[in-house]
Amino acid sequence: xxxxxxxxxxxxxxxxxxxxxxxxxxxxxxxxxxxxxxxxxxxxxxxxxxxxxxxxxxxxxxxxxxxxxxxxxxxxxxxxxxxxxxxxxxxxxxxxxxxxxxxxxxxxxxxxxxxxxxxxxxxxxxxxxxxxxxxxxxxxxxxxxxxxxxxxxxxxxxxxxxxxxxxxxxxxxxxxxxxxxxxxxxxxxxxxxxxxxxxxxxxxxxxxxxxxxxxxxxxxxxxxxxxxxxxxxxxxxxxxxxxxxxxxxxxxxxxxxxxxxxxxxxxxxxxxxxxxxxxxxxxxxxxxxxxxxxxxxxxxxxxxxxxxxxxxxxxxxxxxxxxxxxxxxxxxxxxxxxxxxxxxxxxxxxxxxxxxxxxxxxxxxxxxxxxxxxxxx
Numbered sequence: 001x002x003x004x005x006x007x008x009x010x011x012x013x014x015x016x017x018x019x020x021x022x023x024x025x026x027x028x029x030x031x032x033x034x035x036x037x038x039x040x041x042x043x044x045x046x047x048x049x050x051x052x053x054x055x056x057x058x059x060x061x062x063x064x065x066x067x068x069x070x071x072x073x074x075x076x077x078x079x080x081x082x083x084x085x086x087x088x089x090x091x092x093x094x095x096x097x098x099x100x101x102x103x104x105x106x107x108x109x110x111x112x113x114x115x116x117x118x119x120x121x122x123x124x125x126x127x128x129x130x131x132x133x134x135x136x137x138x139x140x141x142x143x144x145x146x147x148x149x150x151x152x153x154x155x156x157x158x159x160x161x162x163x164x165x166x167x168x169x170x171x172x173x174x175x176x177x178x179x180x181x182x183x184x185x186x187x188x189x190x191x192x193x194x195x196x197x198x199x200x201x202x203x204x205x206x207x208x209x210x211x212x213x214x215x216x217x218x219x220x221x222x223x224x225x226x227x228x229x230x231x232x233x234x235x236x237x238x239x240x241x242x243x244x245x246x247x248x249x250x251x252x253x254x255x256x257x258x259x260x261x262x263x264x265x266x267x268x269x270x271x272x273x274x275x276x277x278x279x280x281x282x283x284x285x286x287x288x289x290x291x292x293x294x295x296x297x298x299x300x301x302x303x304x305x306x307x308x309x310x311x312x313x314x315x316x317x318x319x320x321x322x323x324x325x326x327x328x329x330x331x332x333x334x335x336x337x338x339x340x341x342x343x344x345x346x347x348x349x350x351x352x353x354x355x356x357x358x359x360x361x362x363x364x365x366x367x368x369x370x371x372x373x374x375x376x377x
Contacts, residue, residue, distance in 0.1 A: 088118075088119040089119065089171065090117065090118065090119040090120045090121075090122045090123060090162070090164065090170045090171070091117045091118050091119065091170070091171045091172075091173050092115050092116070092117040092120070092143075092162060092170055092171070092172045092173065092217065093116060093117040093118065093173045094115055094116040094117065095115075095217065095218075096113045096114075096115055096160055096217050096218065096219050097113060097114045097115065097116070098111060098112075098113050098114075099112070103218065103219050103220060104219065104220040104221070104222050105147050105219070105220075105221065105222065106221070106222060106223070106224035106225075107149065107150040107153040107154065107155055107221045107222065107223060107224050107227070107313075107314075108149050108150075108153065108224040108226075108227060108313070108315075109146070109147050109148045109149035109150070110146060110147065110149075111146070111147040111219075112136065112144060112145070112146055112147075113144070113145050113146075113147060113160075113219065114142055114143065114144050114145075115142070115143050115145075115160075115162070115217060116141055116142045116143075117141065117142075117143075117170075117173070118140070118141065119140060120138055120139065120140060120141060120142060120143045120162075120170070121138050121139055121140050122138075122164045122165070123135060123138045123143045123162045123163070123164060123170060124138070124163065124164060124165045125162070125163040126143070126145050126160065126161065126162050126163065127160070127161050127163075128147055128148055128150075128158050128159075128160055128219055129150075129151060129158035129159060130151060131148040131149070131150075131151060132148060133145045133146060133147060133148050133160075134146040134148075143162060145160075147219060149313055150221040150313075151337075151339060152313060152314065152336075152337035152338065152339060152344075153221075153224070153227065153313045153314040153315070153337065154221065155220075155221050155222055155223055156220065156221060157218045157219065157220045157221075158218065158219055158220075158221065159216050159217065159218060160216075160217035160218060160219050161217070162217075172215045172216060172217055173215065224315075226265045226266045226315075227265065227314060227315040229264050229265060229266070230261050230262070230264050230265035230315050230333070231261075231314065231315065231333075231335060232264070233260065233261050233264035234257075234261050234264075234333050234335060234349045234356070235335070235349070235356060237257070237260070238257075238349045238350070238351070238354060238355065238356045239354050239356075241253070241257075241351070242260060245260075246260050246275060247278060248351075249280070249285055251352060252285070252352060253351040253352050254287065254330055254331045254332065254350050254351050254352045254353075255284065255285050255286060255287050255290050255331045256275075256280065256284065256285055256351070257333075257350060257351035258290070258317060258331045258332065258333055258350070259273070259275065259284045259285075259290075261333050262376070265315065265376070267300070272293055272296075273290075273293055287319055287327075287328035287329060287330060287331045288327045288328045290319075290328070290331060291319060291328045291372075291374075294317075294374050299377060300376070300377055301316075301317065301374040301375060301376045301377060302374070302375050302377075303372060303373070303374060303375075304316075304372070304373040304374070304375050305372060305373075306370075306371050306372065306373075308373070309343075309344050309346060309373070310344050311375065312334060312337055312344070312346055312373050312375070313334070313337060313375070314334055314335060314336065314337055315333070315334060315376055316333075316334045316373055316374060316375050316376050317331060317332070317333060317334070317373065317374035317376060318331070318332050318333075318334055318346070318348045318360060318371060318372075318373050318374075319331050319332075319371070319372050319373075319374070320332075320363065320364075320367070320369040320370070320371055321369055321370040321371075321372075322367050322369045323369075324368070324369065324370045328372075329369075330350070330352070330353070330369075331350065332348035332349060332350035332355075332358075333348060333349050333350065334346060334347070334348050334373075335347055335348060335349045335356060335357055336357055345359065345361065346359075346360040346361075347359055347360065348360060
């Protein structure tokens with residue numbers, strides 16, 4: 001059976017109720033009056049309210065939803081956070097600077113160089129390769145160093161490193177790139193090419209050594225003209241005596257030859273050490289007297305023991321005491337210094353027992369002699 005149809009008035013009343021219910025639901029979502037106490041933060045208000053820091057309740061009355069919040073209590077104590085200030089870190093921002101503009105100096109050392117940067121007053125030590133350098137001064141923006149002698153008076157570039165009191169090395173933001181240009185300049189050029197590419201090139205950042213490799217400071221050791229002149233003389237006359245100028249002492253010409261090499265190096269004769277009109281002073285011709293002369297003139301040379309052989313350099317003087325009696329029996333000129341896995345090897349040239357590169361250790365092993373050195377200034 002079909003249901004009995006409702007009267008038209010009943011259908012009209014149902015439609016009105018449905019429309020009224022929908023309007024009430026929309027008002028619940030839209031017309032929400034929030035009464036919040038100061039200090040509460042409303043994160044979102046939707047059909048279900050979410051409030052950060054407060055408990056919120058929503059109630060509908062007469063078609064209107066109201067919200068109330070319970071504020072978070074204000075803390076009565078003040079929390080103090082400790083602030084730690086890290087000390088400024090020194091940074092080098094330049095290449096090694098020498099007075100003449102080139103980061104180079106003689107292998108004998110003594111060249112004064114400067115590097116600049118920020119917060120460099122903390123620098124306490126430095127090295128050129130494996131050799132310690134003297135820190136002449138250190139200020140906030142510059143460090144002045146004195147280059148040591150090159151190991152074995154070897155020529156070529158070495159890395160310059162700076163250190164703080166803890167032993168940590170100082171960061172280098174400048175320095176020298178592989179092509180000889182400053183790293184900062186290479187990096188700047190790379191950025192410029194990336195920002196302002198040529199018309200036919202794509203906008204890409206080029207690979208630059210300075211941007212990928214850690215920058216370093218370098219100093220280049222070059223031959224010392226005085227030592228070069230001395231060794232050139234030694235190698236020219238170790239076998240071909242220069243008798244026309246200096247004569248020769250039969251069977252005992254070693255100190256005469258050594259003295260000649262020092263004249264070639266730039267030394268000048270004085271009242272104690274000289275050769276005049278075929279006459280030799282005692283200090284010029286005797287190994288023992290020559291040692292006494294050097295002892296009295298530390299401005300010309302200073303003694304080194306066998307234990308200090310790592311400090312010996314080309315152009316220095318070596319003396320032997322064949323019978324270990326305390327006097328000096330033979331004198332030679334150091335012509336080569338080599339660092340090996342077993343230690344430092346020293347070679348010398350000399351007269352009487354004519355040689356250009358004889359091993360000191362070999363001479364000691366054969367004779368049992370004592371050996372000392374003189375570091376020539």
